[in-house]
Amino acid sequence: INIGKIIKKERETQGLSFSQLARKAGCTSRAISYWETGQREITVKMADQVLRALGTTCKLGKKI
Numbered sequence: 001i002n003i004g005k006i007i008k009k010e011r012e013t014q015g016l017s018f019s020q021l022a023r024k025a026g027c028t029s030r031a032i033s034y035w036e037t038g039q040r041e042i043t044v045k046m047a048d049q050v051l052r053a054l055g056t057t058c059k060l061g062k063k064i
Contacts, residue, residue: 003047003058008036010054024053 018029
């Protein structure tokens with residue numbers, strides 16, 4: 001599953017705009033848009049910040 005899709009689903013579920021989530025996560029609304037659409041890769045650090053801002057987590061791991 002794509003982290004951008006998780007972010008988008010949670011953001012929309014909570015009724016947050018790009019700018020509202022960006023303010024909570026400490027980034028730009030453009031960055032949120034890029035990550036959600038897959039135009040840019042998100043770093044682990046930023047993914048953690050965004051997911052925490054959404055009040056959720058995501059366990060990342062290796063495929064076996």
